[in-house]
Amino acid sequence: MSSTTQEALSAGGPFSATRIRRRKSWFSGLQGSEHGWAVAFALPYAAVFLFFVVYPIGYGLWMGSDPALYQELFADPRYLTTVVNTLLYVGIGVNVKMFLAFMLSGFFIRKRWWSKVVLVLFILPWATPALPAFMSIHWFLNGQWGMLNNLLYTLFGIDGPVYLNDQWTGLASNVCAYIWKTLPFWTLILLAGRMAVPQELYEAAAVDGAGGLRKFTHVTLPLMANLYFVCTLLDMVFALGDFNSTFFVSGGGPAMQTEVLATLGIRYAFTIALPRLGVAAVMSALPLLIPLVILLMRKLRMSEGQL
Amino acid sequence: MSATTSNRRIHSKLFYRLQHYSVELACLALGGVLVIWSLLPIYNMWMIALNRHDDIFDGSLWPEQPTLQAFRVVITEDFWYLARFWHQFGNSFYVGVAVSFLTLFIGSLASFTVGRMHLKNGWMLTNAALMTYVIPASFLAIPMYRIMQIYGLANHLVSVVAALTTFATPYAIFIFSQYGKSIPMELDESARIDGANPWQIYFRIYLPLMAPALVAVGTYALLLAWNEYLYNFLLLSTPESMTVAVALAQFLNSDESPWNYMMATAIIYAIPPIAIYYGSRRYMAAGLTMGGVKG
Numbered sequence: 001m002s003s004t005t006q007e008a009l010s011a012g013g014p015f016s017a018t019r020i021r022r023r024k025s026w027f028s029g030l031q032g033s034e035h036g037w038a039v040a041f042a043l044p045y046a047a048v049f050l051f052f053v054v055y056p057i058g059y060g061l062w063m064g065s066d067p068a069l070y071q072e073l074f075a076d077p078r079y080l081t082t083v084v085n086t087l088l089y090v091g092i093g094v095n096v097k098m099f100l101a102f103m104l105s106g107f108f109i110r111k112r113w114w115s116k117v118v119l120v121l122f123i124l125p126w127a128t129p130a131l132p133a134f135m136s137i138h139w140f141l142n143g144q145w146g147m148l149n150n151l152l153y154t155l156f157g158i159d160g161p162v163y164l165n166d167q168w169t170g171l172a173s174n175v176c177a178y179i180w181k182t183l184p185f186w187t188l189i190l191l192a193g194r195m196a197v198p199q200e201l202y203e204a205a206a207v208d209g210a211g212g213l214r215k216f217t218h219v220t221l222p223l224m225a226n227l228y229f230v231c232t233l234l235d236m237v238f239a240l241g242d243f244n245s246t247f248f249v250s251g252g253g254p255a256m257q258t259e260v261l262a263t264l265g266i267r268y269a270f271t272i273a274l275p276r277l278g279v280a281a282v283m284s285a286l287p288l289l290i291p292l293v294i295l296l297m298r299k300l301r302m303s304e305g306q307l
Numbered sequence: 308m309s310a311t312t313s314n315r316r317i318h319s320k321l322f323y324r325l326q327h328y329s330v331e332l333a334c335l336a337l338g339g340v341l342v343i344w345s346l347l348p349i350y351n352m353w354m355i356a357l358n359r360h361d362d363i364f365d366g367s368l369w370p371e372q373p374t375l376q377a378f379r380v381v382i383t384e385d386f387w388y389l390a391r392f393w394h395q396f397g398n399s400f401y402v403g404v405a406v407s408f409l410t411l412f413i414g415s416l417a418s419f420t421v422g423r424m425h426l427k428n429g430w431m432l433t434n435a436a437l438m439t440y441v442i443p444a445s446f447l448a449i450p451m452y453r454i455m456q457i458y459g460l461a462n463h464l465v466s467v468v469a470a471l472t473t474f475a476t477p478y479a480i481f482i483f484s485q486y487g488k489s490i491p492m493e494l495d496e497s498a499r500i501d502g503a504n505p506w507q508i509y510f511r512i513y514l515p516l517m518a519p520a521l522v523a524v525g526t527y528a529l530l531l532a533w534n535e536y537l538y539n540f541l542l543l544s545t546p547e548s549m550t551v552a553v554a555l556a557q558f559l560n561s562d563e564s565p566w567n568y569m570m571a572t573a574i575i576y577a578i579p580p581i582a583i584y585y586g587s588r589r590y591m592a593a594g595l596t597m598g599g600v601k602g
Binding site: 033034035037038039041042044045046048049051052053055056057059060063104107110112114115118120121122123124125127128129130131132133135136137139140144145147148150151153154180184234237238240241242243244248251262265266269270275278279282285289292293296297300301 | 346348417432509533
């Protein structure tokens with residue numbers, strides 16, 4: 001009661017209550033010089049964000065703002081092939097990998113004397129830089145001298161196909177290379193997730209008479225579902241932007257038939273010297289990227305910036 | 308009567324033991340498949356590097372006459388693609404260390420101000436970081452290339468450092484805010500009562516207590532910068548300014564390159580990150596669980 005009268009009284013005055021309150025909430029908890037410090041500490045990141053994120057994004061939006069670019073883009077048959085490739089790459093690559101990673105996390109959580117050794121070797125693809133690894137895979141898959149076909153011939157007497165000379169085997173090679181490289185990382189993440197499940201829950205389930213399968217469906221699955229979902233979304237964004245595996249394994253060939261959007265944009269911009277078309281190609285992924293990003297940001301914020 | 312029960316018991320015991328062994332065997336087979344799957348491309352790299360150039364094409368599964376000649380060529384810069392190899396190695400190292408330190412500095416300051424000083428509107432900073440984290444770097448490459456030209460940084464290592472710091476900092480901010488929650492606020496308050504200013508609290512209390520997270524994120528940023536190819540390739544074009552990644556990819560420019568030299572370069576380039584990774588695996592694993600998991 002008294003506070004409302006006070007507010008009403010001072011409403012017209014030079015130090016109006018609303019103004020004071022706003023200033024208070026702006027400073028909330030910080031006193032004078034502390035606020036200056038806080039702003040100063042935030043400044044470096046704000047500057048980086050402004051100069052190297054906001055400006056490039058704005059510049060990119062401006063570069064790709066001409067509708068004629070999109071007409072040109074959609075008239076290019078290579079672009080349509082690329083869209084199909086990208087969808088297959090992201091859809092298959094991510095989901096197969098996450099499923100494998102989930103299963104393998106179950107394999108690695110059972111401690112055996114040798115599983116530690118396997119884990120150490122299994123992580124090697126992830127620890128190896130992308131560029132040498134994919135160069136090696138490119139040679140590994142070479143139809144004439146590649147080790148894979150040598151192996152197939154020596155072991156089974158089969159003449160393997162020329163993997164990188166065909167759209168579908170080429171695309172499959174890229175997807176496999178991507179899975180090879182990133183499977184260990186997601187396995188480790190999901191393994192850590194499994195280890196965070198309290199052991200008591202399994203014990204309680206066992207007391208209630210649950211077998212292995214029911215423990216899996218009623219304890220592991222519900223507790224891991226959210227993490228699995230977030231990981232899948234995050235990896236979809238990563239896969240959408242993955243440049244290295246396509247660029248170095250198949251090189252986008254034969255005849256640009258295995259390009260994905262990330263490599264096609266660069267190809268347009270720097271090989272054919274059509275930077276605006278390149279930006280347009282990348283921006284045409286936005287209808288897929290924006291929902292993913294919004295969903296992800298909501299999910300990540302809910303878990304307070306995990307991952 | 309009792310004979311049949313004991314018989315049955317023996318049977319079921321045998322059955323369980325058999326089942327146990329077959330499961331173990333299947334697991335062992337799976338482990339074997341995993342090891343082969345993981346190591347084949349790595350083995351392929353070594354095999355090509357250890358072969359003489361002519362032997363690469365003879366279809367054998369191991370080097371007939373293994374030789375370290377390719378490694379000698381790389382180390383002594385005895386091939387024209389590799390003329391500035393150690394200089395470029397130094398460039399890669401410089402970029403990695405610079406990105407690592409900048410990421411730690413900028414990221415820890417930002418997380419300190421958001422998490423410990425309750426800066427109003429600090430959520431905007433966190434959201435900005437979150438947004439940067441989920442934008443694929445390759446999608447920003449073309450405008451970033453233009454921007455660097457506008458800033459006059461083209462073909463200068465600083466441009467790569469700036470771009471990669473931009474992409475490494477968001478992860479740093481998450482990990483730091485996450486880890487910072489485990490440091491009691493009372494420490495800050497008691498320091499404040501003793502008359503410490505925010506910088507002193509940050510430098511003397513926050514940073515030392517954050518050491519494990521700093522190591523994890525520093526390693527992450529170092530590896531990210533060392534392993535990056537696309538931005539190095541776009542922003543650096545002279546042999547003087549190149550990093551090893553760009554120099555390595557140059558081998559692909561011609562069809563007649565000496566592949567054994569290429570693979571030897573690739574191995575030398577890959578060894579430092581692998582060594583760092585395995586060396587700091589414990590911290591990295593801690594970083595992963597810090598960032599990755601909460602039901």
